[in-house]
Amino acid sequence: MVNMTNYDETKSSFKLDVPEFYNFGFDVIDKRANEADKLAYIEVDSTGEKITHYQFSDLANSSNQFANGLLSLGVKKGDLAFVMIPRIGEWYSVMIGCCKLGVVTMPGTNLLTSKDIEYRINRSKASMAILTANNADKVDEIKRNCPSLKTLIVIGEQREGWNTFDDLTKTFSVDLDKSQLEPSKASDLMMIYFTSGTTGMPKMVPRDNAYAYAHTITGKYWMDQQENDIHWTLSDTGWAKAAWGMLYSPWQRGSAMVLFDGSGFDAELHLKLIEKLGVTTFCAPPTVYRVFAQMDLSKYNLSSIRHALGAGEPLNPEVIKVWQKATGGNIYDGYGQTETINIVANYPCMPVKPGSMGKPVPGVNVQIVDEDGDICAVDTVGSIAVEITEPLQPGMFAGYWEDDAATAKCFKNGWYHTGDNGTVDEDGYFWFVGRSDDIITSSGYRISPFEVESSLLEHPAVLESAAIGKPDEARGEIVKAFIILAEGYQPSGELTKEIQTFMKTHTAPYKYPREIEYVESLPKTISGKIRRIELRQNS
Numbered sequence: 001m002v003n004m005t006n007y008d009e010t011k012s013s014f015k016l017d018v019p020e021f022y023n024f025g026f027d028v029i030d031k032r033a034n035e036a037d038k039l040a041y042i043e044v045d046s047t048g049e050k051i052t053h054y055q056f057s058d059l060a061n062s063s064n065q066f067a068n069g070l071l072s073l074g075v076k077k078g079d080l081a082f083v084m085i086p087r088i089g090e091w092y093s094v095m096i097g098c099c100k101l102g103v104v105t106m107p108g109t110n111l112l113t114s115k116d117i118e119y120r121i122n123r124s125k126a127s128m129a130i131l132t133a134n135n136a137d138k139v140d141e142i143k144r145n146c147p148s149l150k151t152l153i154v155i156g157e158q159r160e161g162w163n164t165f166d167d168l169t170k171t172f173s174v175d176l177d178k179s180q181l182e183p184s185k186a187s188d189l190m191m192i193y194f195t196s197g198t199t200g201m202p203k204m205v206p207r208d209n210a211y212a213y214a215h216t217i218t219g220k221y222w223m224d225q226q227e228n229d230i231h232w233t234l235s236d237t238g239w240a241k242a243a244w245g246m247l248y249s250p251w252q253r254g255s256a257m258v259l260f261d262g263s264g265f266d267a268e269l270h271l272k273l274i275e276k277l278g279v280t281t282f283c284a285p286p287t288v289y290r291v292f293a294q295m296d297l298s299k300y301n302l303s304s305i306r307h308a309l310g311a312g313e314p315l316n317p318e319v320i321k322v323w324q325k326a327t328g329g330n331i332y333d334g335y336g337q338t339e340t341i342n343i344v345a346n347y348p349c350m351p352v353k354p355g356s357m358g359k360p361v362p363g364v365n366v367q368i369v370d371e372d373g374d375i376c377a378v379d380t381v382g383s384i385a386v387e388i389t390e391p392l393q394p395g396m397f398a399g400y401w402e403d404d405a406a407t408a409k410c411f412k413n414g415w416y417h418t419g420d421n422g423t424v425d426e427d428g429y430f431w432f433v434g435r436s437d438d439i440i441t442s443s444g445y446r447i448s449p450f451e452v453e454s455s456l457l458e459h460p461a462v463l464e465s466a467a468i469g470k471p472d473e474a475r476g477e478i479v480k481a482f483i484i485l486a487e488g489y490q491p492s493g494e495l496t497k498e499i500q501t502f503m504k505t506h507t508a509p510y511k512y513p514r515e516i517e518y519v520e521s522l523p524k525t526i527s528g529k530i531r532r533i534e535l536r537q538n539s
Helices: 007-013 024-035 056-072 089-101 114-124 133-145 209-222 240-252 267-277 286-293 317-327 404-410 449-456 493-506 532-537
Strands: 039-044 051-055 080-084 104-107 128-132 151-155 189-194 204-208 230-233 256-260 281-284 307-310 331-336 342-345 366-369 382-387 415-424 430-435 440-442 445-447 462-472 476-485 515-518
Touching: 024 056, 024 089, 024 209, 024 240, 039 056, 039 089, 039 267, 051 056, 056 089, 080 089, 080 114, 089 104, 089 256, 114 133, 128 133, 133 151, 189 209, 189 240, 204 209, 209 240, 209 331, 209 342, 230 240, 230 267, 240 256, 256 267, 267 286, 281 286, 286 317, 286 462, 317 331, 366 415, 404 415, 430 449, 440 462, 440 476, 445 449, 449 462, 449 476, 449 493, 462 532, 493 515
Parallel strands: 039 256, 080 104, 080 128, 104 189, 128 151, 230 256, 230 281, 281 307, 307 331, 476 515
Antiparallel strands: 039 051, 189 204, 331 342, 366 382, 382 415, 415 430, 440 445, 462 476
C-alpha cells in the first residue's frame, strides 16, 4: 500500500506541525532502538562480499559513545565540525553523535582537496575536523593556515596531534546522560552544507533540527518509504542528497538503508547487489540510469525493487522508457536543493509524464513566478520558487550563512527563487527548463539546454551531452552541443550532419545544435553537475 492514494486530497489537507524541541538522534534513532529495535542499515565493503547488519540499538550505542568521547575533549553545543568521511558506519556514528550534543556538522565530499578544506574551515571558523586516515594529510598540510581549528579526529591508526575515533568510542559508555545536555530546539542549528559551486565559490547553507523533521515529507511521499523497505541511495556523504536518502528520510519512516563503501561506479556490481541485498527502493542520479540503459538489464534480477527514484537533475524520457521495459516500473523523478527538502516530485498514486518533475509535495507551496513575484501562466517559463511564509515552509533554509547579498538575490517579492527555471502545464505538472543563467536565447527563442540534451540522448551515438548558448552576431546565440560518443562511434563530419538532421525531426528546428564538439569528458562540479559556465568560457 502506497503512502499517498489521492494527491489532491493530501495536498489540500496536509500540514507538518514541527515540535518546539526536537533532536533527530534522540527522537528517531534512540526512540526506535528503545521501542522496536530493528535493522537500521547494511554496511557493504567495496568488494560487495563483506556484508554486516546493524540494528538501531547498535547505532544508538555507537553514537552515544562518540558523543561521550567528544564531551571528554570539552566539545560543546554550537561548535562547528568539518566532517569528511566516506560511506562507512563511522559516518553515522559521527553525524548522529554530534547531533545529540548540538555540535554543528559540515559534511564534505571525499573528493575535496586541501585547498577546498582550508576554504571551508576558514569560511566557517570551524573548531574541529573529523576525517579518515587517507585524507588526514590534507588537513595537516593546511592546519597552520586555519587559526580556528583546535580539535582533530582521525578514523584509523594513531597519528601525531590527532585523537582517534576508536579512543573516543571504545572506552566510553553507551549511555549518554541527557540531563547534562541543554535541550535541543527544532530551531537550533544542526548542520551546514556547502553548495556545489556551479557558478562561483560554494555558499554555506545552515540547516536546523527542524530540517531533519521536515524530511518526513521527503520520505513519506516521493520516496514512499515503509517500515519493511531496504533503501539504497547512491550519493557521496558530502552532499545534501545523502541527508535526503542516507540519513533522515528513510529512518523517519523506519526503513533500513544500504551503506556501500565503493569508490568509483561499478554498474554490474551495483545491479548484483540490488538482488543480493533485497533492495526494495532505489535512488540514483540520472548518470547512473543512463549507464544502466546502455546495458543488457535482462541479465540481472531487479524484481525486488518496487520503487525507483531519480534526483540531482531531471531524467530523460528515453532513459525512463528503457528502465520501465527492463523492470516494469517507473523512475519517479524528484526535485529539491541543498536549501530545501524535496519540493516537487512524481508519486506512485498519479500518472508519470516522462520528463516531468511532477507536482509540488504536500505541505509546500511551489509555483512558477516571474521577477515581480507574480505566478506565471500555464506553459510560460519562469522561476521555480517557494513561497516565503512565517514560519518558513517545511525544510526551507532561512538564508545563506553570513552572506546577505546572496540571500537577497534569491529571497525577493515574497518568494525564494531556486535559480532554476521551469514551466507548469494545464494538469499542474512542472517541467524543468534549466538554470536561470543557462537558458539559451537564439533568434528570440528561449531554449532549454536540458531539452536539447534529452533529445540528443535519443540518438544511439550519444552517451552524454551538454548544450550551451554560443554568442552569434546574427542570432544572438546559437545552440552548441558537446557530445561524448557511445562505444563504437567515432567523430566525423558525416556523424555531425546525421545528429543535426536527427535533432531537426525530434525537436523544433530552431533547437538543433548548429555546432557540435566531440569531447572525452565534460567539466563537472564534484557533485557531478555539469559546469556549463566553464563550457561557455572556453567556446
